Amino acid sequence: MDREPAVAGSFYPGRQSVLKNDLKKLTHKVEKKYDALGVISPHAGYMYSGWVAGEVFSSINIPERVVILAPNHTGRGELFSLWPDGKWMTPLGEVVIDKELGDAIKKSARMVDEDIQSHLEEHSAEVQLPFLQYLKPHFQMAVIVIASNCLDDLKLFGQNLGEALKSYGQKILIIASSDMTHYESHQSAGQKDKKAIEKILRLDEDGLYETVRKNDISMCGVGPAIAMLSAVKVLGAQSAKLLKYQTSGEISGDFERVVGYAGLVVI
Numbered sequence: 001m002d003r004e005p006a007v008a009g010s011f012y013p014g015r016q017s018v019l020k021n022d023l024k025k026l027t028h029k030v031e032k033k034y035d036a037l038g039v040i041s042p043h044a045g046y047m048y049s050g051w052v053a054g055e056v057f058s059s060i061n062i063p064e065r066v067v068i069l070a071p072n073h074t075g076r077g078e079l080f081s082l083w084p085d086g087k088w089m090t091p092l093g094e095v096v097i098d099k100e101l102g103d104a105i106k107k108s109a110r111m112v113d114e115d116i117q118s119h120l121e122e123h124s125a126e127v128q129l130p131f132l133q134y135l136k137p138h139f140q141m142a143v144i145v146i147a148s149n150c151l152d153d154l155k156l157f158g159q160n161l162g163e164a165l166k167s168y169g170q171k172i173l174i175i176a177s178s179d180m181t182h183y184e185s186h187q188s189a190g191q192k193d194k195k196a197i198e199k200i201l202r203l204d205e206d207g208l209y210e211t212v213r214k215n216d217i218s219m220c221g222v223g224p225a226i227a228m229l230s231a232v233k234v235l236g237a238q239s240a241k242l243l244k245y246q247t248s249g250e251i252s253g254d255f256e257r258v259v260g261y262a263g264l265v266v267i
């Protein structure tokens with residue numbers, strides 16, 4: 001089954017020429033790129049989070065296979081929902097779903113179900129695609145929307161995902177889609193998000209989970225981030241780096257009610 005874009009024209013331009021022009025501004029040439037195992041990239045409208053996402057994808061070598069782990073904002077579908085097959089469409093064209101890769105993940109991670117309902121109006125995976133298409137015109141992907149907030153299940157899924165990718169025999173990038181603190185002051189968001197980012201930099205998914213809960217950090221993609229960290233450690237991850245952090249206030253000028261955006265790479 002093919003998926004038509006849900007947020008083209010709102011989160012990012014719906015016209016190909018305008019979208020390409022925006023992506024040209026949001027990305028840049030990097031001489032020495034990271035061979036990343038995983039990244040965390042935001043998913044707000046490009047006006048607000050595009051500079052952070054652009055820094056992430058400009059800074060890495062994008063392989064021919066990617067796995068996108070996205071949070072569930074709609075409340076629909078299963079706890080771990082895999083888009084089964086077909087293509088995803090954006091104004092830049094189509095991205096093919098790697099069904100073989102999806103089947104391998106589903107076989108390794110028994111908690112994963114094929115389900116399209118959680119994907120149809122979910123923006124958090126879709127907004128990653130134009131960046132990938134612009135910088136890597138030909139790639140295939142698997143997309144999983146995560147609704148679970150159970151630490152043990154997230155870690156087990158991540159470990160199973162890492163095992164599946166390790167056995168797959170190809171270089172595969174894991175993209176965890178997440179924004180950070182929502183609708184607090186610029187100062188509060190920065191202070192809270194720094195605590196969460198410190199745990200990510202230590203590759204500490206348990207610490208991230210506890211920090212988010214203890215400090216009431218409204219990081220919407222904490223589940224995908226935990227799963228990604230668990231997976232990349234199976235794949236041999238050694239370190240992480242913060243590439244860029246900013247809040248929506250730095251764009252809008254409203255510093256009283258912001259959303260935080262962090263771009264990180266794990267190698």
